[in-house]
Amino acid sequence: MKPKYLTWLGGISALVLIATLSTFSEASDAKPGGDTFSTLVGPAGEISYPKDFPVGFVFIGTWAVAGGDGVSDLHSVYTRPQDLAAFRQSGKWPDGAVLVKEVSATLGAPHTTGKAFWASDTTTWFLMIKDTQGRFKSNPLWGDGWGWAQFDPKNTSRQIATDYKSDCQQCHLPVRANDWTYTYAYPALGALGQKAIPVGAMPALQSEDGRRVEHAPVMNVAGGIAAVTPAMTQVRAAQGKIAFEATCSSCHSVVVGENGVGPSLYGVIGRKAGSLEGYGFSPAMSASTVQWSRSTLERHLADPKNFIPGNRMGRFFAGVEEPAKRDDIISYLESLK
Structure with missing residues (x-):
């Protein structure tokens, strides 16, 4: 069957967009809210969830996160009308701009357009408030030009983030040069939002049944998996370096003693998990x-959240889905001796 190409904001999530836009059409007609720093932020920088949300907000775009048989969750993002207007004019978020992200689980079923997915239960809420003045330097939820917050989906009066660097910012590291925001994913921002687009971005390739298409392992002429040769190992390590830089380098270095958000991965093969001196690991790690080997790294990269339950990386990184890509990254790490 001929594979079909679907964009996240088209085919596979069309139902999501139709439902969202119709549900929140009233928001676009709402009057802009008052001053952000008097309505959502307390004297010491305490951040509150907008009481009447989605009134006073407009939808700007949705992320669809791949997983299993299609889409594992949806991230729908909103801002205020005045913030949207300011960005479309200048290409920058104004002081006090508010971004709200709703993370939802999904349901899916075959439809006339193919296998489609739509939002079900809300799993969490995130909120960012632009701060160009550096108002709350002593508050761990404020820094790098933003206030950062996360809210309990069952009780949005309960703010659950404790430190923006460990609880929120990791997911934004790839766009730190773009004011920490993935503006290219929000069509409503217009042409000025189309910055920091990942190299090689393309429509998602899917088969007719809605499953992601993965690269097959290299086969020999007899039909079996080809034997690994030293030359192939070198090629995999070279490919792995490229994959590592694209996927892992925003949090990890490969320089001895140079830790970032995550620990340095130089010499990680053969090391006990959570043992690198000078880095503050999570209690779970x-x-x-676990002793890091090809086998354990493969399992960890495939499922960071559950291989070592409770580890910090699993909260922010979904893993490397393609087996060949995991193998290349591990080959690269193995070559660092």
């Missing part, structure tokens, strides 16, 4: 008995 420190308590783990």
Whole structure:
């Protein structure tokens, strides 16, 4: 069957957009809210969830996160009308701009357009408030030009983030040069939002049944998986370096003693999990008995959240889905001796 190409904001999530736009059409007609710093932020920088949301907000775009048989969750993003207007004019978020992201689980079923997915239960809320003045330097939820917050989906009066660097910012590292925001994913921002687009971005390739198409392993002429040769190992390591830089380098370095958001991965093969001196690991990682090898790294990269339950990386990184890409990254890490 001929594979079909679907954009996240088209085919596979068309139902999401139709439902969202119709549900919140009234928001676009709402009057802009008052001063952000008097309505959503307390004297010490305490951030509150907007009481009447979505009134006073407009939808600007949706992320569809791939997983399993299609889409594992949807991230729908909103801002205020005045913030949208300011960005479309200048290409920058104005002081006090508010971004709200709703993360939802999904349901899916075959439809006339193919297998489609739509939002079900809300799993969490995130909120960012632009701060060009550096108002709350002593508050751990403020920094790098923004206030950062996360809210309990069952009780939005409960703000659950404790430190923006560990709880929120990791997911934004790839766009730190773009004011920490993925503006290219929000069509409503217009042409000025089309910045920091990842190299090689393309429509998602899917088969007719809605499953992602993965690269097959290299085969020999007899039909079996080809034997690994030293030359192939070098090629995989070279490919792995490219994959590592695209996927891992925003959090990890490969320089001895140079830790970032995550620990340096130089010499990681053969090392006990959570044992690198000079880096503050999560309690779960420190308590783990896992020894890093090709096998354990493969399992960790495939499922960071569950291989070592409770580890910090699993909260922010979904993993490397393609087996060949995982293998290349591990080959690269193995070559660092």
